[in-house]
Amino acid sequence: MAIHAGPRALVLATFVALSAGFLAGYWLAPREEGIAPSTVTDAPHAVGPEEYGQLGMQSLEAGDFAAAERYFRRATEMAPESGTAHADLAVSLMYQQRWQDAHGELEIAGELSPDTPEVYFLQGVVYRDGFNDTARARDAWERFLAMVPLDSPQAGTVHTWLEGLGDTMGEVQ
Numbered sequence: 181m182a183i184h185a186g187p188r189a190l191v192l193a194t195f196v197a198l199s200a201g202f203l204a205g206y207w208l209a210p211r212e213e214g215i216a217p218s219t220v221t222d223a224p225h226a227v228g229p230e231e232y233g234q235l236g237m238q239s240l241e242a243g244d245f246a247a248a249e250r251y252f253r254r255a256t257e258m259a260p261e262s263g264t265a266h267a268d269l270a271v272s273l274m275y276q277q278r279w280q281d282a283h284g285e286l287e288i289a290g291e292l293s294p295d296t297p298e299v300y301f302l303q304g305v306v307y308r309d310g311f312n313d314t315a316r317a318r319d320a321w322e323r324f325l326a327m328v329p330l331d332s333p334q335a336g337t338v339h340t341w342l343e344g345l346g347d348t349m350g351e352v353q
Contacts, residue, residue, distance in 0.1 A: 229259035236268055240275070248272040256285075263293025268335055279310025300324035301334065304341070314345045 236251035252269035259265050270285035283306050289299045300323040307317035323337045328335050 226291065229255040229262060232258065232343050233265060233268055235270065238297050240272060244274040245272050247351075249276070252351065258304055261292060263289040263291075263296055263299065267296070267299055268303060274302070274306065274310070277305055277310070282310065295327070297327040297334075300327070303336070308341070309343070318342060318345055 200203055232251045232255035236248045236255065238244070238247035239251060249269065250271040252265060252272050255265040256262065256269055266285045266289040270282040270289065273279075273282035273285060283303075284304050286306060289296070290303070293299060300320045304317045304320035304324065307313045307320060320344055325335055325338055
């Protein structure tokens with residue numbers, strides 16, 4: 181019995197010491213007045229908009245579009261000036277077929293980052309798939325094509341989509 185008492189006492193003493201150290205560290209850690217520890221964002225372990233964007237991308241890849249929306253929405257709250265964050269949020273909304281919401285986020289992204297071709301790529305999808313507006317889809321995709329190399333894979337995809345739209349102006353020659 182004495183053989184087991186030693187290790188058991190050692191484990192218990194270690195647990196007590198670690199717990200006491202944790203509590204002392206927690207209570208002695210510096211805090212800003214009036215701010216709860218969980219809301220301090222300048223800590224080295226704080227999660228910023230880039231990390232929320234990465235978590236959102238992982239959620240998209242896993243097919244969890246509601247979680248992706250939450251992560252991307254948090255990124256837009258933390259960095260409202262980021263066109264990329266708004267475009268990413270739009271993608272999660274598109275997967276949920278929330279076309280009007282996605283359109284609104286892409287409008288913001290376009291205002292913040294008018295030189296970002298992906299915004300117009302995504303706008304074309306929203307116009308075509310969400311609003312059944314082939315003329316506006318064509319306009320968005322033509323703007324996209326004017327911004328990317330013509331031999332890029334995305335340009336090839338958009339050319340195929342444009343061909344699939346047909347001639348919205350009629351067969352006037």
